[in-house]
Amino acid sequence: MQTGDGIQAAEPRRLYIPSVALSILVAALVSFACNLDKFIYPPIIPLIVRDVHISFAQAGFLMGVIGIVGIFVAIPGGILISRIGIRNSGLLGLLVTAIGSLMIVVVPNYWLMVVGRGIAGSAERLVQIVGLTIIGVFIPRERNAFAQGILAAMIPISVAMSGSTMGFFGNVYGWRSVFTVSMITQVVIAILFYVLFLHTEKPEQKAPQAFGQVPSSKPESIWANGEVWKLTIIWGCFQGGSFIIATWFPTYLKETLKVNIGVAALMASIGWWVAIIGSILIGWLSDLSGKRKIWIVGSSIAVAVCGFVLPLSSTAAPILVLIALAGLFASVLPPALMAMVPEVVKDKRQIPQAFGILSAGLSLALFIVPTLAGWLRDMSGAFRSTLYLMACLSIVCAIVGLTLKSR
Numbered sequence: 433m434q435t436g437d438g439i440q441a442a443e444p445r446r447l448y449i450p451s452v453a454l455s456i457l458v459a460a461l462v463s464f465a466c467n468l469d470k471f472i473y474p475p476i477i478p479l480i481v482r483d484v485h486i487s488f489a490q491a492g493f494l495m496g497v498i499g500i501v502g503i504f505v506a507i508p509g510g511i512l513i514s515r516i517g518i519r520n521s522g523l524l525g526l527l528v529t530a531i532g533s534l535m536i537v538v539v540p541n542y543w544l545m546v547v548g549r550g551i552a553g554s555a556e557r558l559v560q561i562v563g564l565t566i567i568g569v570f571i572p573r574e575r576n577a578f579a580q581g582i583l584a585a586m587i588p589i590s591v592a593m594s595g596s597t598m599g600f601f602g603n604v605y606g607w608r609s610v611f612t613v614s615m616i617t618q619v620v621i622a623i624l625f626y627v628l629f630l631h632t633e634k635p636e637q638k639a640p641q642a643f644g645q646v647p648s649s650k651p652e653s654i655w656a657n658g659e660v661w662k663l664t665i666i667w668g669c670f671q672g673g674s675f676i677i678a679t680w681f682p683t684y685l686k687e688t689l690k691v692n693i694g695v696a697a698l699m700a701s702i703g704w705w706v707a708i709i710g711s712i713l714i715g716w717l718s719d720l721s722g723k724r725k726i727w728i729v730g731s732s733i734a735v736a737v738c739g740f741v742l743p744l745s746s747t748a749a750p751i752l753v754l755i756a757l758a759g760l761f762a763s764v765l766p767p768a769l770m771a772m773v774p775e776v777v778k779d780k781r782q783i784p785q786a787f788g789i790l791s792a793g794l795s796l797a798l799f800i801v802p803t804l805a806g807w808l809r810d811m812s813g814a815f816r817s818t819l820y821l822m823a824c825l826s827i828v829c830a831i832v833g834l835t836l837k838s839r
Contacts, residue, residue: 458628458629459583460583463563468617470553472594476610494542494545505558506790509561509788509791514785526555527619528554568787577716578715578718580767581711584707657776659836668797669829673739676821703762706756714767734764736824740819742758
C-alpha cells in the first residue's frame with residue numbers, strides 16, 4: 433500500500449480466501465461432521481438397547497441429551513467464536529466431538545455414555561455455528577442462500593448415509609464401531625479444516641478483520657434485534673416439525689400401510705432424498721430472485737397443507753407423492769432463512785451470536801416438541817396427531833414469517 437508521499441508502506445501478511453467455492457467447502461465439511469455424529473445414533477438404537485440392557489426411554493434420552501446441552505451451549509458458543517475466532521472454535525468443536533465419541537467407545541456403562549453424548553453434543557452445536565458463521569461472514573450476499581442451501585443439504589445427506597451404512601457397521605462390527613467411525617471422521621475433518629482454513633482477513637473489509645478471528649462485540653446488543661428472534665421462532669418450529677417426521681413418520685407408515693419397519697423407513701427417506709436436491713436448487717433460486725420472505729412463508733404454508741392432508745391418505749401412492757412434496761417444500765425454508773440472518777444483523781461481528789441464538793431455539797424445540805408429540809400420541813392413540821402438530825408448527829412459521837421486515 434502506498435502512502436500520500438508515494439512511499440511503499442509495509443502491510444501485515446494476509447491470506448485471503450481464494451474462492452467462494454473453498455469457503456463453501458470448508459463450511460460444508462464442518463456441517464457434515466456435526467450432522468453425521470448426530471444421526472449415526474438412531475440406526476443402532478435396538479443394538480444398544482439389547483447390549484447395554486436399557487429401556488427405549490433411556491435410549492431416547494441418550495439421543496435427546498444433545499438437545500438439552502445445546503440449549504445451554506448455543507448462545508455462549510456464538511460469543512466464544514467472537515472471542516477466540518472461527519478457526520480456533522472449529523478445531524476445538526471437532527476435536528471435542530471426537531473425544532465424546534471416543535468416550536462412548538471405551539466406557540463400560542450407560543451413564544458414562546450419556547456424559548460422552550453430552551460432550552459430543554455440546555461440541556456439535558459449536559461446530560454447527562462455525563459453519564453458519566463462515567457462510568454468513570465470508571460469502572457475498574448474492575450467493576448466500578445458495579451456500580446456505582448446500583449446508584442445509586448436509587442434514588438429509590447425513591441422515592441418508594447413516595441409515596444406509598451405520599446399521600451395517602453396527603450389525604457386523606458391533607455398535608461401538610459406529611462411534612469409532614464418527615471419531616475418525618471428526619479427526620479427519622479437523623485436519624482438513626486446519627489445512628484449508630489458513631485465511632487471516634476478509635479482503636474487502638476496510639478495517640482488518642481476521643478470517644478465523646471475528647472481533648468481539650457487545651453481546652447484549654444482539655438481544656434487541658427483533659428480526660433475529662422472529663427467525664429463531666421460525667427455525668425452532670421448523671426443526672421441531674422436521675424432528676417429528678424423522679422420529680415418528682416410519683412408525684406411522686408401518687401402522688397405516690401395514691408394512692414392515694424396513695420398508696416404512698425406506699419410504700420415509702424419499703422426502704430426505706428430495707430435500708438434498710431441493711435445498712441446493714431453492715437456495716440458488718432465492719439468490720436469483722433476491723427475495724427471502726416469500727420463500728419462507730410460501731414453503732411453510734405448503735408444508736402445513738401436506739401435514740393436514742397426509743393423515744387423510746391410506747394408500748401408498750398418494751402418501752409417497754405427499755412425502756416427496758413435503759420434502760421439497762421443507763427444503764425451501766433453511767437456505768432462505770439462514771441467508772436472511774446476515775441481512776438483518778447490521779454489525780457483521782454479531783453474526784456468530786445471532787446464529788447462536790437460532791441454534792438455542794433449535795435445541796429448545798428438539799427438547800420440547802418430541803415430548804409434546806409423544807403426549808399427543810398417548811392421548812389420541814394415533815400417530816396422525818403428530819402430523820397435525822407438524823402442520824400447526826408450520827402455520828406458526830408462516831404467521832411469524834409474514835411479520836418479517838426484510839424482503
